Amino acid sequence: MAAAPLPGPLPRLAPLLAHYGYWAAGAFVLVEDSGVPAPGETILIAAGIYAGAGQLNIVGVAVIAFTAAVVGDNIASLIGHAGGRAFVHRWGRYVFVTPERFQKAEEFCTRHGGKIVVVARFVEGLRQVNGVIAGTSGMPWRRFLVFNAIGAALRVGLWANLAYLAGRHITAIYEEISRYQLTRSSPWSPHSSSGTYGAAGTRTDPGTGHAERSGTAGTRRRRASVTTAPPPIRAASAP
Structure with missing residues (x-):
């Protein structure tokens, strides 16, 4: 043995x-x-x-x-x-x-x-x-x-x-130790440092605060929200 x-x-x-x-x-x-x-x-x-x-x-x-x-x-x-x-x-x-x-x-x-x-x-x-x-x-x-x-x-x-x-x-x-290590290393793991997860497979991005699903559409929305620059702030005109 x-x-x-x-x-x-x-x-x-x-x-x-x-x-x-x-x-x-x-x-x-x-x-x-x-x-x-x-x-x-x-x-x-x-x-x-x-x-x-x-x-x-x-x-x-x-x-x-x-x-x-x-x-x-x-x-x-x-x-x-x-x-x-x-x-x-x-x-x-x-x-x-x-x-x-x-x-x-x-x-x-x-x-x-x-x-x-x-x-x-x-x-x-x-x-x-x-x-x-x-x-x-x-x-x-x-x-x-x-x-x-x-x-x-x-x-x-x-x-x-x-x-x-x-x-x-x-x-x-x-086997449980190995499974836990694999789960920790997965980018979509609840323990992953790349974001937090909520109900129904949604994920909250730590940088933008946007909730998204773990699928491709959610990934595209996250990328768009990160790369889109915010509108410029205009100074108020004098009365």
Whole structure:
């Protein structure tokens, strides 16, 4: 069975999933949750779509992604606990985590406690550093593990299921996207920038304000109204 086409930027991930499948999803999710910017969530969604299209098993995708997410965040927590803020300040700039950004994120996470570990799973930026922050702030490991697992289960469950459902109907979705793009590019489309449409197939020209039908006669009237110069304005004669 040939792989179903993936919409948008996802076709670029098709060779990776075709060759490595589950391991690609697990590796990218683990790297991302370890604190390194990586397209883990994008790979997870693409793998879910592949599973819906019959190329992968959705249970396998979800289990591997969940395990990778929990392990990745624990690695990040260990880095924060062992290296502390000095480690983050020295090496964080290589992954776009400056001392100022880290301090703001740390203050935010400390203020909201363990629940932010769950919420951070759905926030770009916090997802990558929340494990490190848990380590530097001294959050007890068992407490962190519980919130970490809850967040991983919610995030992986949400994206894997949505992507799987999309993959089951990927052909219909792809056709609708293509049809919409064609409609947008049509000069007589209601969304076209060349004018607006009203009832009964009439169209209002943005330059003249004249209503016309979409046929040839309407086009001739529009052209005539645009090219015909207005009568000159004569000055009033003195009394």
